[in-house]
Amino acid sequence: MPHHWMRHAACACIVLLALATLPATAKDAPEKSTLTMAVGGLPGLYYLPVLAAQQLGYFKDEGLDVTLEDFAGGSKALEAVVGGSADVGAGAYEHTLFMQAKGQRYRAFVLMGRAPQIVVAVTKGKAGSIKSLADFKGAKVGVSAPGSSTDLVLTVALRKAGVQRSDISAIGVGSGATVLSAVSNGQIDALSNVDPMMTKLQRAGEIKVLVDTRTVKGTQEVFGGTMPAATLYASEAFIQKNPRTTQALANAIVRADRWLQTVSDADLVKMVPKAYLLNDQALYVEAFHNVRDAYSPDGLMPSDGPATALRALSSFDTRLDAGKIDLNATYTNDFARKADAQAK
Structure with missing residues (x-):
């Protein structure tokens, strides 16, 4: 075989090897595989689906390398997303409503909590x-x-x-x-x-x-409906530019949501970093059982959720004009629905 043919054959082999190590199809790979997520208080059980997705390697399985940046509260995490130091936020659904009232489009794309906890x-x-x-x-x-x-x-x-x-x-x-x-x-x-x-x-x-509000029942007593809580949200621009990345994040979170529905106490304690267990595993497990009802089983926004949140928010902040908010622009179930179908 002439020398240059051997060289081409070697090159072809290298290319094939490289392709073999990529995710199933390169076209399905996330557009942005390395990203930063701002979280409004990671030790809180409120954010347990994010913690589980990170600790159990669910983000990694989706081809993502996610850095979790922890903040004192949801409003601080939102500032990081708006300021551009984080790509995606883990925080309450209501942030998307507040941002729309300020003329900025943010959308929740997978639900973690159906009660505020x-x-x-x-x-x-x-x-x-x-x-x-x-x-x-x-x-x-x-x-x-x-x-x-x-x-x-x-x-x-x-x-x-x-x-x-x-x-x-x-x-x-x-x-x-x-x-x-x-x-x-x-x-x-x-x-x-x-x-x-x-x-x-x-x-x-x-x-x-x-x-x-750790249970769905207790939440309905306060809010008169399902009050969506922790979500992953991002700017409309990020979601449009990175649909596969957004889908990958939703896949990981829906998988974590499902894991939390059936996890044993022993497996839960094994997953949670020691520092978050407060030197008291029994206490942490008891707290988990107190809030377990609050986790979304499927990542989907409940049909009455957005309207309940808007009603609550407009009573919380008089600057929010409920009549001017387009609820359909504040969330999407498209990614969670697809993730849910894949998980079945």
Whole structure:
């Protein structure tokens, strides 16, 4: 065989080898395989599907290398996405409504939570004087970050009891161990926050629970419908430019959503990083069981979800004109539906 033929044959072999190592078909590969996701408090059970997708290698299986950037609350994570330091956000669906009201198009493309998982409670020391939400006037209330979902749930619940947001002082206390110190050093009278912290405080007898949206039933009592919670969202421009990347993210999250429906306590504890277990595996498992009902089983936005969220938000923020919001532009079920069909 002439020398140059051998060279061509060798080249062809190298090309074939390279193709063999690519995902099944190159055309299905994500447009952007390396990306950053901003998360509004990764240790919280609210974001467990993201944590599971990362720890169990589901993102990797989809050809993605995802860096999770953790923030004190959802509003801070949103700033990172809007500012461009993160490609995608993991946060509450309502961020997409707020952004549309500001003239910016963001869309939720896979659901992680169908209930906010947020608990409003009063500290043990104040339980005598603050017996119900109607007694919150003048109270110092700890939220993960002002403007985040913990603040929203608090505001909606208070308003139903005749108390305005301006009647209280909302103090950002994060959603990790910082919550415990805010309670123990008397910095706050009440709090609106997420698990596992709320189960830990409840178990220790440090708080009295007044509102509980960890279940679908408890959420309907507060909001009068299904209140969509944690989602993955991105700008409309990102989704249009990167449909395969968006699909890959949705595939990983739907797989994680499904895993959480049937996971054993032992497998859950094995997946969660030690630092998030608060040196108390039994507590973490108890908290997980308290919120398990809140996880979406299929990644799909419930039909009454967007309207329920808009109703709640326009009562939370008077600058939001419900009549001017196009709900269909704030979410899509296309990616989750396709991911769900593949997973079956």
